[in-house]
Amino acid sequence: MEGRLTNAFTSVRRRAFGYNSKNTCSAVSVSLALNYLALERRETIVPEAWLAELLDAGLPGSADSLDRLYPQAGKLSRYLIETCGMGGASFATRITGAVNKYSQKMLPAGKGIKLNWTLFPRMATIKKNIDANIPVLITTTVAKSFSWHTMLVYGYRECYGKAELLIHSGWYRTACNDHYSGADGDRFFQKEIWLDKSLAVFGYYFSFPESPDGQA
Helix, strand or coil: CEEECCCHHHHHHCECCCCCCCCCHHHHHHHHHHHHHHHHHCCCCCCHHHCCCECCCCCCCCHHHHHHHCCCCCHHHHHHHHCCCCCCCCCCHHHHHHHHHHHHHHCCCCCCCEEEEEECCCHHHHHHHHHCCCCEEEECCCCHHHCCCEEEEEEEEEECCEEEEEEECCCCCHHHEEEEEECCEEEEEECCEEEEHHHCCEEEEEECCCCCCCCC
16 A cells, blocks of 8 residues: 655645755754645735745755755745744654644735644554645654654555655755756755654644644
């Protein structure tokens, strides 16, 4: 059994994102999720001037080069950090509180977004959200190269009792990205990266006014 967000290749894997420096993975992953929701729901969840560009100008090697190549991509994550309080190594309430603050500040009444967190997220709830085209976030603790890292989940699979999550690393390093050649240049994208579901210690679920809160 396998599922993933609709249009994940274009609206998640092919999009630029904030540069993960100073342990800002939480802001990067939240920005990826909000950007996806804005693109796919056709709603003003993210200001148009903050919507991330397609990765058509190469992979930036620093925060400065990100701003040169993709001037919009880092605006949302910086706002979450500088205005909403989502600092480095944020997890649990430090993430949900900042997202809810963003919703109160940036979204009109009745059009807000809420983010809830839980310990040890259930696979059934992750599947329910992904099948409804709502991205999920997770934070790991001890997970080798992905230790103490917050990431966007855009897919899942279960096979012979093993459950895995399809995650966006939030890193521009070449080991996590690839490219294909187009008529007018290379097109970059995030590789498929599968992570054992048991490594997800914290889970985060978005909810909207017209739908019930996410549940653990």
